[in-house]
Amino acid sequence: MANLDAAFSALADPTRRAILARLALGEATVMELVEPFELTQPAISRHLKVLEGAGLIVRRIEGTKRPCRLAPTAVTEIDQWLGMLRRALETNYDRLDGVLAAMKPET
Amino acid sequence: MANLDAAFSALADPTRRAILARLALGEATVMELVEPFELTQPAISRHLKVLEGAGLIVRRIEGTKRPCRLAPTAVTEIDQWLGMLRRALETNYDRLDGVLAAMKPET
DNA sequence: CGATTATATAACACTATTGTTATATAACCG
C-alpha cells in the first residue's frame, strides 16, 4: 500500500488536482498546462513528476514535447481502499453508534 | 473544494489510514488507537485532530473518554471528485490517445 | 550550424508536517 501514500499525497495539492481536471478534458503538453496557472514552468514540471510518480498520469515523448494524459492505475487503487471505508460506513454498527449518541441529550 | 485539500492530505499518511481502517471495525477511544502503534499518545491525538478537521471522523464525549468513529462526509466528497477522473478515464478520447501512442512504434 | 522552443534539474528559501517530551485539564475512584 506504499503507493497510496504517493497517490493521496499527490491529490492533496489543489494545483495538481486542477492539472488532473484539465487532463480529464484530454491530453496536454507541459506548456499547455503551465498557461492557465500563475506558476512557473519548473513548478508545473515538478507537479507533473509527482503525478507521474503516483501513477496518476503517463507521459509520452513526441519530439521535444511530452504530452501527458490521465492514467487509471492510481485511481483504481484509491477506489479500492476507499471501498473499505464505504462498506464500514454502510454497516449497522456505525448507524447504531450514531443513534445512541443522538439519543443521549434526549433522555 | 478547500475541503478536498484536507481530506486527501489526511489520507496521505499511512498512520492515519491505519487509524481509519481500525475505526472501520467500530468505534475506539484515543488510548485504544494508541495501543497498536509505536507512537506516543500526543502523536495519535494530533492525527485524530487532522482526521476530524478533514471530516473523516467524528468524536463524542463520554466522561473522560472521546470515542472516535468514521464520518461519511469527506468520503462522499472524495468520491464525487474522483468520479470526474473515472468518467474521463472511461472516455473514448483517452482510449484513442492510447491507441495512437501504441501504434507509433509499429508503423 | 546557430537560434529557438520545450522540458528538466539544481540550488536555495520558506513553510508545513510529524514526531518527541513536558505539562495542562478534566473526569473518575476511593
Add this chain to the structure above:
DNA sequence: CGGTTATATAACAATAGTGTTATATAATCG
C-alpha cells in the same frame, strides 16, 4: 479531597514540500 486515568496542548527539532531563479539538455527551424 488526592491520586489516577484519559486526552489535549505547547515548545521544539528534524524532515519534507513548494515555489523561485538560473542553468542544462535536446529537438526543431531557418
